[in-house]
Amino acid sequence: MNISNLRLGYNIFGNKGNVWSNQCHIAASGLSGTTLCGVPMLSNNWARIEEVDHIGCEECKTQYIQRIEAIGIESSHGTLIVDADSGKVLECNGEGYITKIDRLDIEEYQVHYGIIPDYEDILCFGFWYKNGDYNLPDYEFRKNITNLIN
Ligand SMILES: [Zn+2]
Numbered sequence: 524m525n526i527s528n529l530r531l532g533y534n535i536f537g538n539k540g541n542v543w544s545n546q547c548h549i550a551a552s553g554l555s556g557t558t559l560c561g562v563p564m565l566s567n568n569w570a571r572i573e574e575v576d577h578i579g580c581e582e583c584k585t586q587y588i589q590r591i592e593a594i595g596i597e598s599s600h601g602t603l604i605v606d607a608d609s610g611k612v613l614e615c616n617g618e619g620y621i622t623k624i625d626r627l628d629i630e631e632y633q634v635h636y637g638i639i640p641d642y643e644d645i646l647c648f649g650f651w652y653k654n655g656d657y658n659l660p661d662y663e664f665r666k667n668i669t670n671l672i673n
Contacts, residue, residue, distance in 0.1 A: 524578045526582050530591055530606070530614050535578060538571030547575050549583040549589075559586035588613065596627070598645035610650075623643065625653040631660070644668075 526535045529549065536558050537547035547570040548558035556650070557563050560582035569575075578584060588604055593613065596603035601617010604626065610627040628649035633639060636647075646661035 524584050524587075526576045526578065528606070528611050529578075529587075530608070533587065535570040535575060536568050537575060538566040539569050541579075542573050542575055544579070545577065546579040547577065547617055548580045549578055549587050559583045559590075568658045586615070592639075594627075594640060595642040596645050596648070597642065603645070623652050623654075624650050626651045626670055628657075628660075635660075635665070 529535075532552045534550050534552070535547050536550040541547045548560060548562055550558050550564060558580070560580055590615055592607040594605045594607050596605055598621050600619040600621045601615065603612050603617075603621060604614040604665050605612055607629065610629040612626065615622055615624070621672065628651070629639065631649045632643075632647065644663040644664070649660045650658050652658065
């Protein structure tokens with residue numbers, strides 16, 4: 524996870540040890556004194572001083588994903604965790620084309636289905652690649668899923 528993916532009100536925090544071991548945390552404004560995983564923020568924020576942008580602490584990532592509502596995405600190439608509000612990819616575990624996805628089209632999905640899912644197949648979403656190209660949802664796949672349900 525990268526700081527550019529964090530919502531407003533969340534920031535990176537790391538002491539010198541965290542920066543060296545690539546284990547920087549997430550801090551929420553308003554949550555005074557500790558990181559999301561409960562580590563006291565006693566030192567200077569060396570993550571900011573050293574301009575670190577990668578969040579390494581697994582517990583902070585888990586806490587963050589629970590706080591903001593997130594969508595789990597499955598595909599044949601791996602899984603994504605996506606910010607349900609902005610559609611931004613927060614975590615990518617996989618290979619191939621899914622590593623190139625920047626943002627899902629939450630709005631289009633919501634218009635089509637009327638809901639926001641907890642888990643979904645990538646084929647049901649339109650999405651933007653990091654280079655700006657837009658990939659349409661797989662309309663055939665959507666139709667087949669609907670036929671199975673009905
Ligand atoms: Zn942490």
